Amino acid sequence: MSQGKSSQSNGSSSSSAGPRVAIVYGSPSDTQTMSKAGATLERFGVTYEEVSLSAHRAPRTLAEWVGQLRERGISIVIAGAGLAAALPGAVASMTTLPVIGVPISGGALDGMDSMLAIAQMPPGVPVATVGLNNSTNAAILAIQILALGDPDLGLKLATFKDEFEQAAADSLADVAAARA
Numbered sequence: 027m028s029q030g031k032s033s034q035s036n037g038s039s040s041s042s043a044g045p046r047v048a049i050v051y052g053s054p055s056d057t058q059t060m061s062k063a064g065a066t067l068e069r070f071g072v073t074y075e076e077v078s079l080s081a082h083r084a085p086r087t088l089a090e091w092v093g094q095l096r097e098r099g100i101s102i103v104i105a106g107a108g109l110a111a112a113l114p115g116a117v118a119s120m121t122t123l124p125v126i127g128v129p130i131s132g133g134a135l136d137g138m139d140s141m142l143a144i145a146q147m148p149p150g151v152p153v154a155t156v157g158l159n160n161s162t163n164a165a166i167l168a169i170q171i172l173a174l175g176d177p178d179l180g181l182k183l184a185t186f187k188d189e190f191e192q193a194a195a196d197s198l199a200d201v202a203a204a205r206a
């Protein structure tokens with residue numbers, strides 16, 4: 027809900043603690059784009075919660091939610107929004123947790139507005155900005171940050187990166203076989 031919030035927790039981490047990552051987006055219309063973040067976190071067994079909350083439309087509710095993140099054990103926030111995307115910056119202004127912003131395409135400027143709003147934060151209030159609609163990369167970046175203090179997650183990331191090499195080597199082998 028853009029005016030309120032709908033929260034859910036997911037992921038399959040073996041940890042019995044609460045979610046480690048919070049995913050927030052400005053409108054339910056962003057759900058599909060942002061769903062790749064949750065799917066990626068789940069693939070790595072990282073627990074997360076997901077909520078739709080707008081800085082523009084529900085600033086007090088957003089502030090209340092952000093204010094409780096750290097005490098609930100959240101380490102990183104992934105925030106996605108389109109149009110005049112205040113949400114990631116607003117979240118960053120209210121917490122010292124790292125915030126990863128996902129610009130979302132659409133509207134008259136098709137995401138250029140959102141990209142600039144999220145990337146061009148004033149000094150002192152960073153939002154790590156990924157590419158347009160690239161909530162997968164937001165999740166990978168969140169996992170890389172978490173992996174700094176989580177060797178098991180680091181191993182999963184190394185395996186994940188190896189898969190790129192393996193796919194490239196396989197396709198090279200296919201080309202060589204076709205030539206032979």
Ligand SMILES: Nc1c(C(=O)O)ncn1[C@@H]1O[C@H](COP(=O)(O)O)[C@@H](O)[C@H]1O
Binds near residue numbers: 056
């Ligand atoms: N950028 C923001 C904020 C915000 O920054 O607080 N709240 C909603 N929105 C964006 O407005 C677009 C259209 O929203 P609706 O579809 O609800 O009209 C969405 O992409 C949302 O992220």
